[in-house]
Amino acid sequence: MRQHPVTLLLAFDDQVRRDQAQSAMFLHRRDRRYALNCQGAGRQPSVAGWLRHIQPHRAPGQGNDRRLRTWRRLSGWLLPVGAVLGILTMLGLLFYDGSQQINITVIIGFVALQGLLALATTVQALVGWRPWGRLLSPRRAAGDAPTALDALQPQLAACTAQQMALAFTLFAWLTLMTLVVVQDLAFGWSTTLRTSADSYTALVQALAAPWQHLWPAAYPSLELVTQTQFYRLGDTAINEPARYGDWWPFVSMLWLTYAVLPRLLLALFARLHLRWQARRLLRQHPGRRALRHRFDTPVVESVAAADDSHREAVSQPGSALHNLPPGQALIRWAGTATNSEPAIRGLLAQPDAPVFNAGGTASLAEDQQVIQSLAGHHDPVILLTRAWEPPTGELADFLHDARRAWSKERLIALLPVGGESPLAPASPLQLAQWQRFAERQQDGNLWVCRLPDNTQGVRRHG
Structure with a gap:
């Protein structure tokens, strides 16, 4: 499944920020290995493939990012609001008590106002203007650099606004058609300006030109315009009262053509512009240029070109490996050793000690639940990981949250x-x-331990 450009940009930006805690040599070796694998498979390296390579157990979809879920939730709330406002607005425009006609000029002016608002929404997204200031921006600590989501906020806001406006205009049109059926509406036209029937006819016929041949009844004639002009003061002679209802096809097509259709097209354009902007930001991301450099540049090492599993470490940290303590709980990170339950039980001090799953496909809420389940205790906790997968920022965040909830x-x-x-x-x-990862955490009670030769012996020792 192809990843949405916005989600891909946010995932890449998050990974680049996590990689800032890693050494340059480690990043070069990891990313160059992925590029060589792609070369051997006959395919081009890509950002999406790179993310899958370094996070094999996490396959982010379009709607998994909680920051985007906030925007989607906002859009979901505003859609019914727009629909209700559209219904109320059309009821107000078509309010008719029988004493005077519904003014076509007011409806034309309101449709023109809708066009101006639609144009303003599109322009603010194109120029990246945020008239709401920091209303929709997440609070950040002083000195924090802006994220990729900040650069997409004008486009996200435009999508939300256009979708709400589309619901507004569509439900207003449905209300218009409903009132045409259930009521006997009388339309007319009037204006304070000295406008003749000929000039007004030219205006409405120019507006009706797109559907002149499609629906001739919705194309106002000079006779209709002349017979339906009314004045605020004085009585207007009504020779054919039925003629006042002949405006409804024009009003219907006017609203559908100049209010609903532009909003529909601009809503689609807003979504396309959002995707285009996300791709542009990803191409211009500073981390992508550095990533391409690591893809294309060989790693220069002073050791023999042999398999990593048989090589000695280039530099050993100052802290030595520890023997595994008698753990009272175990956390499998990213599904490590899922099919080795008996061996995992042999690592614990008690056979019925709890075993939890965190990281990988687990959500942040599930990770927090694991942390809270083990809070309030002081016994050692074993965190089982895959050695060949490099430590990620996600694991560092988990350890940071665990240390805040547990005893130091x-x-x-x-x-x-x-x-x-x-x-x-x-x-x-x-x-x-x-070991280097543990040193960077600056936590004296975070040990890197070796696997015991006999896991059953560990349990008996505890």
Whole structure:
């Protein structure tokens, strides 16, 4: 399934921000490996493929980003509001108590106002103007750099406004047709300006030109214009009262052509412009240029070109590996070792100790639920991960949230494994990147542990 350009831009921007915590050598090795894999498969590297490569267990769809869900929720609330306003507006325009005709001039003026508002909404999106200031902008701490979503807010607001206006005009037109059926409406025209019937006929016929041959009854004649002119003061002789109802086809086509149709086209244009703007921002993103450079530039290393699993680590961190403590709970990160339940139970101090799942396809709410489930305890927690997958910003955020909810003295044991079925220890090179990751967290009670030779012995030792 092809990813929506807006979601792709936000996912790429988030990943670039998370990568700022990684070393340049690590990023180069990871991204160059993906480019070589694409070259071997005969395909071009892409941003979407790169994201799937570094996040294999998370496949973001179009509607998964919670920031976009906020905009969609806002649009969902404004659609019925626009529909109700359209109904009330048309009821006001067509209010008729029998004492005077419904003025066609007022309806033409209101349709012209709709056109001006539609044009203003489109222009503000094209020029990137945000007249609402920071009303729709999320609150950020001082010094925080703007995100990719900030640059898309004019286009997102235009989509929301055009969709609400489309609902407004469409339900107003449906109200008009309903009133035509259930009431005997009398239309006429009047204006304070000294306008002759000939001039007014030229105006309404110019407006009706698009449907002149499609619906001749909706094309006002000079006779109709002359017979339906009224004045605020004085009595108007009505020779043929039925002629006052002959305006409704013109009013219907006027509203449909100059109010509903432009809003429909501009709503579609707003969505296309949003996608175009997202693609443009992705092409111009500073992180993409750096990513392309890492794709195309070979990694220069001073070690032999052998498989990573048999190589020694280039630089070992100062902290040594720890023995796995007797854990009272275990968290499988991103579905690690899902099919190795007996071996996982052997890592715990008690056979009935709880095992949780977090990261990967789990939502943020589910991750928070895992953290809260383990809050209030002080026993060690084992966090099982895949050693060959580099530590992500998502994992760093999870550990940060866990440390805020748990005691600072609580031991968190990071256990990277090199194989899942059966469980196998990680290579020294793989463990080195996890040790560097633990050092960057600046948490003395975050240990990188080695897989025990006998998991049953760990439980007995506890």
